[in-house]
Amino acid sequence: MLNDITLGQYFPMKSVVHRMDARFKIVITLLYLVMLFWGQHIWSLVAGLLFTIVATLCSKIPPKMILKSIKPIVPILIFTGLLNLLMLDGGEVYWHWHFLKITEEGVQTSVFMIVRICLLIAGTSLLTYTTSPIVLTDAIESLLSPLKKLKMPVHELAMMMTIALRFIPTLIEETSKIMAAQKARGADLESGSLVQRAQALVPILIPLFVSAFRRAEELALAMECRCYHGGEGRTRLRKLQSGLRDYVALALMLLLFAAVIVLNTMTK
């Protein structure tokens, strides 16, 4: 049951997108998101769609995986789609019933919204599919490093994120072990009222918390033993390196972005 939770859904492959500098990937993804929601013209959406398709093909991630990432938000899509479709007013009226009506503007907005949200999920999934969580936090640290001048503890935040990500699988494994052990002693986790089920969690949560604290203490000691003293003057095993492909990708994104702005001003 606990194996189904995919946190950090990194999908290891050898592709251009995987090899790209994570910092560039983050910046490009951010630009992509802004572009999606800024673009008002139908061609802006088409551009976004094309970009997503090309990026997916370059990444060698099976398109099935991208579709899988959209699946959980289908209810949200239906909800926003219907809401926009039935509530918005403007343009030609196609259908009318009490306060509900379907209008030209409603159809347009709901289609735009659905496509935008799908592309948003697809694009961001592509980022997490092609970048391991550890590299991702490194890149965030690097991108936020100017904030160090404002006395923001950027390195410490990144280290905390890295540690948290590292220990999620460990804790999941630990939880299933404790669950099995308590089940062996006759703990009933599957039946009973809500209150009874909540109570049944106590024998699992307490050992889990105790072990999490124990691990934290051991980790802190181990880090001290290896003379960890924060980010000052620390070098990295995996250096983030940018190359030609990163600049090309960024230039492409900026071009698309500019095109969307031009399209926007033209339609106004």
Added chain:
Amino acid sequence: MPILEAKDLTYTYSIGSPFEKTAIDHINLQIEEGEFVGVIGHTGSGKSTLMQMMNGLIEPTSGQILLDGADIWDKKTDRRKVRFQVGLVFQYPEYQLFEETVYQDIAFGPKNMKLSEAEIDRRVRETAEAVGLTEEHLKKAPYALSGGQKRRAAIAGVMAMEPKVLILDEPTAGLDPKGRTKILTQLQAYHKRTGCTILLVSHSMEDVARYASKLLVLSQAKVVCYDTPSGVFAQSQSLEGMGLALPQITRIFNGLAEKGIRFDDEVYTVKYGAELLKARLEGRNPEC
């Protein structure tokens, strides 16, 4: 009738994914009541998986587990009742302690069985005594005990359910030699007193040779042999091929045999080996 029986038992992890792995491969096995079985095998041989299947924590991919002749995965069988009859002590069981006092923690299993207060009290005190915990210890919080004491408290928690079959997955892992001997001798006494069936998973050949009446050797998801210790140790060649070493004392006696000092009997406990050597030195054993 055997108390536990595995019929053509198979278990495969993560079917259909790239991580697919068969942990148990068509195992057939019969364990008689009252036996003290030592379970040995290399890391990844399927020991832990097999043990968890014995008490219904893992559902077989195919095949059956019979407890007293009844399939434990039959629709009519209550798996929780099975777990009360086949007690399983996991590796490092001290990490599952959670109650405020040791007493309450040992009582967790019996409470889940919905026993009367008096019966729970009797069982807690009896098993605490069996594992060498005093009245003082019972009142303490589990975290106030030492490592070895915690381990024994956790074992008592399973013993208190008075299972017909008690399975222990490496109960001595990470303990010092003194702690190991303590747990194992207490286990032996418990076995003698209650007459229950015990399955002891261990890495240590010395331990299983000393306490077990039967040995179950697993290798690469299959049962290699299920026999008495002397029967198993007689096949020293194939054991070493599986990465399992004979008990040190047996290796010493094999070495002596190579040098021409032969004994009739296979030796696998230090005590017996010492007796034989003493007899030989005193000249009471003139053959050879």
